[in-house]
Amino acid sequence: MTAPVKFLLVDDLDANLIALEGLLKREGLELLKAGSGREALELLLVHDIALAFLDVQMPEMGGFELAEIMRSTERTRNVPIIFLTAGVVDQEHRFRGFETGAVDFLPKPIDSQVLLNKAAVFFDLARQRQELQESRLRLLQANDQLARSNAELEKADRSKDEFLAMLAHELRNPLAPLRNAAMTLRKPDIDRQHHERVVSMIERQVGNLSHMIEDLLDVSRITQGKIELRCQPVELQPVLQSAALTVAASCKAAGQELRVNLPSEPVFLDADSTRLEQIVGNLLTNASRYSGELSRIELSSETAGTPEKPEVIIRVTDNGRGIDPELLPRIFGLFVQGSRTIDRSNEGLGIGLTVVHRLVQLHGGTIDAHSEGIGKGAEFIIRLPRLVSQQPEEAAPVILDADEPAALRILIVDDNCDSADSMGMLLEIEGHVTRVAHGAEEALELANEFRPQVVLLDIGLPGMDGYEVARHLRKREATEDAFLIAVTGYGTEEDRARTKAAGFDEHLVKPADLGLLRKWLEAQGKLRLAGV
Structure with missing residues (x-):
């Protein structure tokens, strides 16, 4: 809110002050009244005055003496002064008045229109000064904010560069032991002890990579507000x-x-x-x-x-x-x-x-x-x-007669050949029968012949994506009851809802959690043996 413009009225007669106040009163203007030069000086020390009306003839300190004091003080040196006088304003009085810094003389009785016109000029000038000062202050604040923003951007840019360099370093770190492990496993004479150490090393480094990737994905979800809890x-x-x-x-x-x-x-x-x-x-x-x-x-x-x-x-x-x-x-x-x-x-x-x-x-x-x-x-x-005296509900256990899960026919579909082939080898070692397809058309042809009970289906296939492949599988007699597992790098609630709508039974985020996969396959094996 803009501060009011302040005029100072100085006269030893109350009637004159009241008359001046009545004439000058307007919105946005504050009129300060003083009955003597001493009272005027006290007000001048406290307030920023845009214009002073001084009566020339006052006891103790007249208008000229007050003006001289005002001009000798830094705070009030530039305050415009209009003298009011009931006497004759001769050349000597005018010269003395202008010497003390007066901008004009107005004789009494005062011409109200002249008074209002002159007051309006100084009121408008004061308003313009206020607006300039406010604009200057806003500009300074904007410059300060811009400087702070630039400093923050430069700091963020440095942090980003440091992070990217560090990320490259951290992602490369596991590659050396993984490459060494692969070369070690190629040795025909590797003994069991070294084999176990190499396997442990691979599991550890893959775990490190997975942890870093999950953290990066979580940060991405956080910045986009996409993290959802299953409470x-x-x-x-x-x-x-x-x-x-x-x-x-x-x-x-x-x-x-x-x-x-x-x-x-x-x-x-x-x-x-x-x-x-x-x-x-x-x-x-x-x-x-x-x-x-x-x-x-x-x-x-x-x-x-x-x-x-x-x-x-x-x-x-x-x-x-x-x-x-x-x-x-x-x-x-x-x-x-x-x-x-x-x-x-x-x-x-x-x-x-x-x-x-x-x-x-x-x-x-x-x-x-x-x-x-x-x-x-x-x-x-x-x-x-904390919840008070509330225990989680336990699901009723499913009791099946079979103690051991059955071997399953599993179709693995992934355009990444190493990923698909390695998963096929792992599942065959664990007793399942597998087939691998590296594209959508190949997967659909193989499904009719192989009649898989479980399908591990990559979503990001070239051409026809995994969602469309799943819809085709659900429409075919050979695979309408197959257990479909979506394999994808995306794991938000929206992603899971989309795979569910496409006909998938489960959603597996890359790199695949093998423990979770084994749990699903074990349940499917037991259900098949039980004839469910």
Whole structure:
């Protein structure tokens, strides 16, 4: 809101002040009145005056003396003055008045139209000055904001470049051991011990790659607001124990002590158990990654809150590297990490905490990071809403007579030959009969002849995509009852709904979770034996 323009009226007679006020009164103008030169000076020290009307003849301090004081003071030097006088304005008075900085003389009785015209000029000038000052202030603020935005963009650009360089480094890291493992497995005289070590190495490096890819996908979903939870009543303790198991081996290998302290009484949450395990697993992985040998990592939980707002607190604590105080306020930002060493050993992508933070928020909780500084360890505290005395519903078990699953006829469709062929070999080793197709037309022809009971179908096929192939399979007598599994790199709720609509029974995100696949195949094998 624009401040009012202020005029100063100075006259020792109240009647004159009231008359001036009546004449000059208008919207946006504030009239300040003074009955003496001393009162006028007090007002001039407090207010920014756009125009002063001074009576020439006043006791103690006349208008000329007041004007001289105004011109000798920095604050009031440039205030325009119009003298009001009831006497004769001779040449000497005019000369003295203009010498003190007057812009005009008005004789009494005052011509109201002349007064209003002159006042309007200075009112408009004051308004223009205000608008210029406001425009200047807005321009300065805009320049400051632009400078800050440019600095933030430059910082973001540097972070992006650093991240892309680091991502290339991290993605290349597993390739060397995988290539070495492949060459080792080609050796005809490899013994069982070396074979087991190579297999473990492959599994470990593939797991690292999968973890990085999942983090990248999660960040993409977070920035697009596409992460969705599948919440249901979940018991907390098994989820935390499972998360601890995911890092137990790496902690042991690094000579770290992992402690888990959980409440003896069951604690239940309305949560997505997979995402909850991911939250805690990421924090434990970070704790292990940023702690050295012989360090201690602790996972604990406790109930808290009030009967009206029950909570559970989950803590992940370590006595490792700690967090720089400058980094702590933005620790959950995207691509934020501590100082990066040249070898970047075990530092990860710097996006795990961003994923954790968002997942905790989606669960209606909060997460805080604490550290006393470098070398003094760190603690992450999660607070989540807790269910009171509510256990998850257990599905009634399906009891089948068959103890062992049957071998299945499985058709694998993928235009990536290595992916399809390797999956076929793996499933044949596990006792199934497989056929492989690398295109849609080939898959449909083979399906009529092979009559598969299970189809692993890649969505991103050239030409006819996996959705269309699935629709064709559902219309054919040979495959209308087949168990169709979509194999894709996309795993959002929209993607799953689309595969379901196309006729798929399950949705498998690349790289395929072999444990989950085996579970589905085992269930299908038992159903076939039971004649279901």
